[in-house]
Amino acid sequence: MTAAVLYEILQLAGILAFAISGALVGVRRGLDILGVIVVGSFTGVGGGILRDMLLGVHPPVSFTHWPNLAVAVAGSLxxxxxxxxxTRIRYFEVVFDAFGLGLFTANGAAIAFASGQTPLTAILVGTITAIGGGVIRDVLVNTVPGVLTRELYAVSAILGAGIAVGVVALGGSETLATVIGGACAIVLRLASRKLGWHLPKPRMRETPATGA
Amino acid sequence: MTAAVLYEILQLAGILAFAISGALVGVRRGLDILGVIVVGSFTGVGGGILRDMLLGVHPPVSFTHWPNLAVAVAGSLxxxxxxxxxTRIRYFEVVFDAFGLGLFTANGAAIAFASGQTPLTAILVGTITAIGGGVIRDVLVNTVPGVLTRELYAVSAILGAGIAVGVVALGGSETLATVIGGACAIVLRLASRKLGWHLPKPRMRETPATGA
Amino acid sequence: MTAAVLYEILQLAGILAFAISGALVGVRRGLDILGVIVVGSFTGVGGGILRDMLLGVHPPVSFTHWPNLAVAVAGSLxxxxxxxxxTRIRYFEVVFDAFGLGLFTANGAAIAFASGQTPLTAILVGTITAIGGGVIRDVLVNTVPGVLTRELYAVSAILGAGIAVGVVALGGSETLATVIGGACAIVLRLASRKLGWHLPKPRMRETPATGA
Structure with missing residues (x-):
């Protein structure tokens, strides 16, 4: 198997994972078959479309490279x-979402850095690509996006993007960067959920001092 | 009446229809006059702005071609x-939404295909242009977008876009494609609502088998 | 202090004000520290990213000019x-939101007009830049955006953008336009809230006439 084929497979795996997470939410909400396909497909390819809009790739790759949409629709179906x-569907939503998050953040950051962007820009591009699909999914079904509420969600994305940039900086291929950075993000995200790791929450004074 | 004038009228008719549907939602939600104008205008020109962002048209046509915004504001007012x-307002929301959907999907697909995009890309561009305005409207007023819940909504958009591409492929003008594709989409959408056609919904097992 | 430094400070002040308003919403909703940073940062730099996507600036300035993101993150933290x-947090949300609104609308309109866009396009760019950050914040936390419900919100943005365009048209610098247009927008927005100015709301007939 050549590097190009493995690379394509990694990209489609990310799209498939996000599409499955979106379709599961659609099923849980009782949408009809096309509603499930729409929310699944937008979740699968939405982050990449957002990335292409940010980077000025017109039209977005998913509009012209048919396997992206085919994989998203097939996964949703x-x-x-x-x-x-x-009772089990929410668990699977979280797991597939974590795989999509990890693969997209590492892959997006690796591509951007390899194409000459600075590390900061590359990490931002990867993180937004990864978070974008989930935000589209959650906004469509009218929920507060998981990035704001799930354990270590954005931390996992930033970490995975940073590691991917580091792998490319050390001479690794984009494929290797996607695998290593993606794996780290997935493990951190799922471990944080399993173990209930939380970041600190603000202390709210319910009875504020006079005039505060 | 020249073809160019007819064509412009069709585009403005789509914007007007979507703007009216958005303004009706705003009125039903009790927004003030400017809130009604904002949600109406964003619904009217939002899909086209999204299309221009996807295709790399900067700044979007609605920012520079003043009749688009003028029609959207006038319709909202x-x-x-x-x-x-x-008691009747929801019915009119649905009807005007259907006209906007049909005109935008057929017109967007016809333009994209005539400009050299592949049929798949053209259908995607038309569908997203048509669905985009409604999604912006529904997300603004904090509802699950109609594309996920209304009868044959996305099916109508895809069908209208496909027919429009077919008309152009057979040598028809973009205006003819907009009329025929748009009419088919509007009829299918309104018929599906009138007759209560639904696509199948997922079967949820409320009491899943052990370990499922 | 040179004009360029003052200009940069004004831009960062707008980002900071919006970031603070977003972070306050995040705190009120009980998000953890990273959720607060995410919603604060997206609110702070989101409007500008949307503007850059509309105008075709790739990648958006906030992805490459690190002080923008640094200020947004610092303000959120x-x-x-x-x-x-x-009991007081909502008040501060509104005040910082007004400062972000005013600075962004005037600055965005001044930049666009000075770069050769028509007055209409410049006002639209300014208004959308200013409203965009707040819409992203409110959609993320699943509320109807303030632009649809707050007193004279869009009016203040449009007025500030129009005044800024006027100042540039009369030969003033972009910095002067930002200060004057921004101040007018902030004062109008806060005065309308303080004094309870509302635009008229639609009259809904709860018991419509037969067949209406």
Whole structure:
């Protein structure tokens, strides 16, 4: 298997993971088959479209490279017909979302850095690509996006993007960077959920001092 | 009447229809006059702005071609002063939304295909232009977008875009493609609502098997 | 202090004001420290990123000019640690939001007009830049955006943008336009809230006439 094929597979795997997470949310919300396909597909390719709009790639790759949309639609359809029962569906949403997050953040950062952007810009591009699909999914179904509420969500994305940039800076290929950075992000995200790691929350004074 | 004038009228008719649907939602939600204008205008020109961002047209046509915004604002103002009572307003929202959907999907797809994009890309551009305005409207007023819940909504958009591409491929003008594709989309959308056509919904097992 | 430095300070002040308003919403909603940073930062730099996407600036300035993001993150962090009690927090949200609104609308319009856009396009660019950050903040935390519900919100933005364009048209610098247009927008917005100025709301007939 050549590097190019492996690379394409990694990209499609990220799209598939996000599409599945989106379709699962659609199924849980009781959408019809096309609603499930729409939310699944937008979740799968939405982050990449946002990235292309930010970087000035017109039209976005997912509009012209048909496998991206095909994989997203196929994943959504599969979820419509085969999915876990209501009590388990949220768990699978989180797991597939974590895989999409990790693959997209590392891949986006590696591409951007390899194409000559600074490390800061590359990490931002990767993080926004990864978070974008999930935000589109959550805004569509009218929920507060997971990036604001899930354990170590943005931290995992930033970490994965940073590691991917580091791998490319040390001479690794974009494929290697995607694998290593993605794996770190996925592990951190799922471990933080499993172990209930939280970042500190603000201390709210319910009875503020006079005139505060 | 020359072809160019007819073409401009079709584009403005789509903007007007979407603006009216948005303004009706604003009125139903009890927004003030400027809130009604904002949600109406964003709904009217939002899909086209999204299309221009995706295709790399800077700044978007609606920012430089003043009739677009003028029509959207005028339609919103008209709705503010003259609108049906609360029990009928949802019906008019749906009808004007269907006209905007049909005109935008067919017109967007015809333009994109005539400008050299592949049929797949052209259909995607048309569909997203058409769905975009409605999604902006529904997200602004904090509802789950109609594309996820309304009967045959995305199906109508995709069908209209596909027919428009077919008309252009057979040698028809973009105006003809907009009329035929748009009419098909509007008829299918309104018929599906009238007749209660639904796509299948997922079967949820409320009491999943052990370990499922 | 040179004009360029003053100009940069004005831009960063707008980002800081919006970031603080976003972070305050995040604190009120009980997000953890990173959630507060994410919503604060997106609010601070989101409007400018949207403007750059509309105008075709790739990648957006905030991705490459690090002080923008640094100021947004610093402001969010400061709010996380030091913020008013629950009964006063909404008041501060509104005040900082007004400062962000005024600075962004005047500055965006002045830049666009000085770069050769028509007055209409310049006012639209300024208004959308100013409103964009607040819409992103409110959509993220799942509320109807303030632009649709707050007193004279869009009016203040349009007025500030128009005055800024006028100042540049009369030969003033972009810095002067930002200061004068921004001050007018801030004063109008805060006065309208203080004095409870409202635009008229639609008259809804709860019991519509037969067949209406």
């Amino acid at each position: 599969a979820v419509f017909f085969v999915h876990p029962g209501i | 008209a709705v503010f002063f003259v609108h049906p009572g609360i | 400061a709010v996380f640690f030091v913020h008013p009690g629950i």
